Amino acid sequence: MGHEGQSKTTQGQNNQSVTGKIGSSGYHYEIWYQGGNNSMTYYDNGTFKASWGGTNDFLARVGLKYNEDKTHQQLGQIDAYFKWTKSGSAGGYNYIGIYGWTVDPLVEYYIVDDWYNKPGSYLGQKKGEFTVDGDTYEIFQNTRVNQPSIKGTSTFPQFFSVRRSARSCGHIDISAHFKKWESLGMKLGKMYEAKVLVEAGGGSGSFDVTYFKMTDGSSVPKTTTTTTTTVKKTTTIAPRPSTKTLPSSCSSKITAQGYKCCSDPNCVVYYTDADGTWGVENGQWCGCGSSANCSQKIIAQGYKCCADSNCTVYYTDADGTWGVENGEWCGCGSA
Template sequence: MTDTATRPIRVRRMRLILGTLCAAVLAAAGTMIAAPSAYAEADRTLTSNATGTHNGYFFSFWKDSGNASMTLRADGRYSSSWNNSTNNWVGGKGWATGSRRTVSYSGTYNPGNNNTYLALYGWTRNPLIEYYVVENFGSYNPSSGATRFGTVTTDGGTYDILRSQRVNQPCIDGDRCTFYQFWSVRQQKRSSGTITTANHFDAWARAGLQLGSNHSYQIMATEGYQSSGSSDITVWEGGGGTTPPPNPQPGNCTATLSAGQTFGDRFNLNVAVSGTNNWTVALGLGGGQSLQNSWNAAVSGTTGTITARPNGNGNNFGVTIMANGNWNWPTVTCRSS
């Protein structure tokens, strides 16, 4: 069987030309965009490669062939199924920017006697690292094909720490990358629980395995390789073990974007929130973009999905976004806090 510990997830970036053109027209015209209430998007089934946001969560879906699909459901829930016609696929929900967050998840995972993982999965840059915290797997243990660096005990279980290397292989930055893969593989398999991400990051660092300083996405992923199986997983931030938090009531929270001043390398956006005075607005920045400045709100994050909350200055705030060649407006969602 192919050693998946030394096989990368082949990530492809999709460029939607029509979306880019539409965004440029909207920005030039100063057209206002109203975001729907969070947690209100309909289920969406993916059968071709895509990334984006759905009901307040980042998602990624990739396959190289065959009959694999993933359905995006309420909040952080997704379901998936695949069969042996698929060479390799991976997908899940989570966050556009990885961090030392505590991640909880619950659901069902059906690997059978197959080569498949259930894992917290992400990437960093500077240096380029692909990492897994493997919670469950089928017939193939990824620790079989990687160099062992010890163990870490956390969240009620013991994980083997491992490293493998990929040379001239696909990655989030192209088709010919050289990078390390970091692994924490749980010895006691489970399909629901809490992952204290910082404990794995710190254990890797103590073993001399240093993640990059620039985090890309971080998702609770299902992966299958020349296999068949299914999963139905819900992920959320914070503790809580096996019970997802109750769905917040969206109320009438709406966030509306309008164009501000544009400069040679950056642009301003104004955000107007209506329907509630207690809100959380999520702005999903595109590739290459970063937050330079903000005003009239408490804003956290600089890349990926950034969040804004009231800071006593009312329901209107603004942001300055460094474009880095990407002039698309961010996605926006709003929920009542």
């Protein structure tokens, strides 16, 4: 994906939250800090960059903003997909992952998937652990007394899920953490936000989110339009399918970066770039799609490349050249 669309940079305001909408994306940004030289740059597709130096506490985040009138159960399933890089340092405490607040009751929460220094004893009391998105998370609860919050200086609990092994890309099932916390008696209120966050308690560093997507129960899936094309051939050709049936092989450009091919031959393509088509398994990015040489636009729709390098082209459109094998459409020709 990378950074796409118009970019805007804000230096925020010391000891005050600065927040707003990001174009027509449906996402919001927010920046807050105590001291230092800090900024964040956000893009129309929700990706963002942040940098800090000399701060006591710095938070930059992008994601879903709510009206404080619905619980997470009312909002439906909430998920995040991400890929980021980091550099520099972030002081004595730092968190990278999902962040937000609820009201009634007022709760600050973290799902920590990455860090500069792994969070330690300041997380509070350990409440339990559970496994999701390919790893085990330890769960903690802490109490903050007369500290800054979205409702001014307040006393409130903090909830934490901390992944045992750090990662910089993948999927976070946010709702799974909410449900687990509440099963442990950690009550959440009505949602203020759910966002991808970097927080630094000092140091000098930078953070760059190069792939970003968040969804909830209100997200509207894209519809699929089926086009029927008449082909002059004696064999019967199946209609071009609307569901993906992808092989478990994948682009060598993806595996060269250290990623694996998805094990599921029916993997879902989450995005496509110059390296190939990408899926997610166990919370990690993987190559999802054929490594054969035909149009990536055809592969991205869920079709295979023709196995025969001398395939016959039956149809050509903006996506590429199409052949037929075993009564099914396939990509026929150069990528």
